[in-house]
Amino acid sequence: MSDKITLQTKISYGVGALGKDFACAPIYIFLMFYFTDVAGLSAAFVGTIFLAARIIDAITDPMMGVVVDNTRSRFGKFRPWIVIGTLLNAVVLVGLFSTHLFEGTALYVYAAAAYILWGLTYTIMDIPYWSMIPALSSSREEREKLVVWPRLFASLAWFITGTYGLHIVGELGNGNQGDGFFNVAVLIAVLFVMSAFLIARNVKEKASPAVTTEKFNFKDVLTIIGKNDQLKALIGTVLSFQIANLLVGGFAIYYFSYALGNAELFPVYMMVAGVAEVAGVFLFPRIAAWLPRKHLWLIACGFPVVSCVLLLLMGFLSPANAVMIGMAGAAIKFGVGIANALQTVMLADVVDYGEYKTGRRSESVIFSVQTMLVKFAGAAGGFIVGMGLSIVGYIPNVEQSSSTIAGLEFMMIGLPAIMMILSGLVYYRYYRLHEGFDKRLLNEKDAESSLDTVKAEV
Numbered sequence: 001m002s003d004k005i006t007l008q009t010k011i012s013y014g015v016g017a018l019g020k021d022f023a024c025a026p027i028y029i030f031l032m033f034y035f036t037d038v039a040g041l042s043a044a045f046v047g048t049i050f051l052a053a054r055i056i057d058a059i060t061d062p063m064m065g066v067v068v069d070n071t072r073s074r075f076g077k078f079r080p081w082i083v084i085g086t087l088l089n090a091v092v093l094v095g096l097f098s099t100h101l102f103e104g105t106a107l108y109v110y111a112a113a114a115y116i117l118w119g120l121t122y123t124i125m126d127i128p129y130w131s132m133i134p135a136l137s138s139s140r141e142e143r144e145k146l147v148v149w150p151r152l153f154a155s156l157a158w159f160i161t162g163t164y165g166l167h168i169v170g171e172l173g174n175g176n177q178g179d180g181f182f183n184v185a186v187l188i189a190v191l192f193v194m195s196a197f198l199i200a201r202n203v204k205e206k207a208s209p210a211v212t213t214e215k216f217n218f219k220d221v222l223t224i225i226g227k228n229d230q231l232k233a234l235i236g237t238v239l240s241f242q243i244a245n246l247l248v249g250g251f252a253i254y255y256f257s258y259a260l261g262n263a264e265l266f267p268v269y270m271m272v273a274g275v276a277e278v279a280g281v282f283l284f285p286r287i288a289a290w291l292p293r294k295h296l297w298l299i300a301c302g303f304p305v306v307s308c309v310l311l312l313l314m315g316f317l318s319p320a321n322a323v324m325i326g327m328a329g330a331a332i333k334f335g336v337g338i339a340n341a342l343q344t345v346m347l348a349d350v351v352d353y354g355e356y357k358t359g360r361r362s363e364s365v366i367f368s369v370q371t372m373l374v375k376f377a378g379a380a381g382g383f384i385v386g387m388g389l390s391i392v393g394y395i396p397n398v399e400q401s402s403s404t405i406a407g408l409e410f411m412m413i414g415l416p417a418i419m420m421i422l423s424g425l426v427y428y429r430y431y432r433l434h435e436g437f438d439k440r441l442l443n444e445k446d447a448e449s450s451l452d453t454v455k456a457e458v
Contacts, residue, residue: 003139005146012202013132014149016082019195020129021157022188023093027118028246028378029162030181031096032385033253037396038177039100041111047386053116054379057372061123065368068128078128078135079200085125086196090189092118097185100178119375125196127368133344134351135205144285147344151281155337159274162249163267228354228366233430235369237297237423238343242377243384244304244419245336248412250385255412258400260320268322273329280337287338294434296342301424303335308417315409332416349433384415 032050035041064081071077096114099107137143165184172187173180256266288296310328314321351366392407394400400408 003137003142005137005142009136009203010146010149012198013136013146014153016129016153016195016199016203017150018153018157019086019192020126021154022161023089023192024122025158025161026165026181026184026188027096028381029158029249030165030253031115032250032382034097034177034181035099035111036389038181039102039107039111041099041108043386043389043394045108045386046111047383047390049112049115050379050382050386052112053119054372054376056116057119057123057375057379060120061127061368061372061375064123064127065131065366068131075200076135076205078132078205079203081128082125083196083200085121085123085128086192089118089121089125090192092121093192094182094185094189097181100181122375123368126374129199130344130347131366131368132203132205134348136203137206140345140349143348144288144341144345147341148281148285151284151337151341151344152278154340155274155277155281159271159278162270163274166267223358227357228350229357230353230431230433231350231366231369233426233432234343234346234350235373236426237431238339238373239377240419240423240426241301241339242373243380244416244423245332245339246378246381247384247416247419248304248307248332250381251388251408251412254385254389254394255408258394259405259408259412262320265320265322265325269325269329271329272326273333276330277333277337277340280334281341282337284338284341288342292434296338297427297431298424300335300339300342301420301427303338304332304420305417307332307335308413308420311413346431346433353433384411 032043032046035046036043068077068081071080073080092114096118099111099114102110133143133146136146169177169180169184171180172183252269253263253266256269257263287299291299307328307330310324310331314324314328318324347366347369354366388407388411392404392411394404394408
């Protein structure tokens with residue numbers, strides 16, 4: 001396999017992430033708000049369907065990985081599914097932001113069905129998109145350079161959505177948020193489809209000598225995941241981190257609107273955070289070159305903890321201080337930028353490691369875990385947000401009680417800090433592929449570990 005990835009491939013792959021994350025960001029940033037404050041659903045119900053949908057994904061995501069790994073076509077095994085999944089998900093996205101048109105029982109049934117269907121169709125596109133990376137180059141350095149492009153464009157999509165999303169909704173809806181969300185969804189769907197066809201035209205996988213023609217089945221998923229201890233370590237590490245990240249994203253609009261009493265601070269926070277995330281992704285290759293790889297994830301976890309501390313101090317020193325809010329947004333998203341780039345490289349390493357452990361190479365089954373983690377983290381975050389809002393007594397569009405405000409502050413500051421610390425602890429204790437997959441180094445580490453165990457027993 002040629003290690004070099006062309007500039008055209010990098011740009012096209014990156015633009016694909018721009019369209020993909022424009023279709024994803026509104027779901028994680030605004031869907032809870034849209035469901036509760038625009039469509040009129042209860043927060044507890046929304047949190048429950050978020051979690052229920054991810055239980056379904058726990059089965060369908062690995063199944064999609066199997067389907068992709070078994071695909072044989074003249075267009076490769078990734079690009080056909082990227083196009084098919086994008087077309088389906090674009091239609092469902094528009095339908096999802098039509099929920100406000102329903103009332104009564106039909107509203108609840110439609111919202112649940114549309115959200116579950118969104119998750120299923122997003123899986124069809126997202127898994128082959130990310131699992132292309134190991135098939136584009138066998139070089140870890142080239143992979144690190146490549147992932148900067150999709151992560152930069154993805155961060156740009158989240159930056160625009162978070163900073164200007166509500167403003168664009170207001171403009172396109174002429175003051176009607178329901179119409180605004182629908183019109184934004186239509187615009188995003190068009191851009192999404194265009195980006196998928198750009199990938200299909202310009203991003204071509206290279207044949208890997210390790211790829212086998214043997215077909216996978218769903219039982220193989222248990223072996224692929226069960227025997228890959230580093231994949232399981234990565235799951236625990238990333239899941240804790242992303243739940244914390246999405247908790248902040250889910251609570252932020254409520255925190256600024258009700259706890260701080262100034263909804264205008266939300267776009268300020270998101271704007272600075274978006275710039276910092278782009279900076280984190282952009283600087284990732286240089287940071288990875290300067291610092292030992294084993295410290296990078298711990299650094300990525302440290303910045304969000306600093307963010308939570310800044311928000312806590314702000315409450316005591318200068319409530320609703322725009323400067324401290326900007327600093328807090330920058331801190332968390334700089335860490336998120338590093339983590340997002342790093343986790344993709346780590347998954348590519350885990351693919352190589354999994355082949356060493358099982359004798360079979362499965363990019364799509366392993367990368368299906370990334371899609372499942374992001375969606376499950378979003379669902380867990382959404383469930384916690386929904387149940388949390390109900391527990392603290394949140395009532396939409398009214399002034400909140402002091403106990404409700406205190407609850408919002410804890411869920412915006414305390415819970416994310418706890419989850420980030422947990423992520424760092426899991427990584428420090430269990431993850432070993434700090435310098436990528438190297439069979440010789442792993443054998444040496446295993447031998448050292450066995451010797452330590454023997455000494456301890458003696």
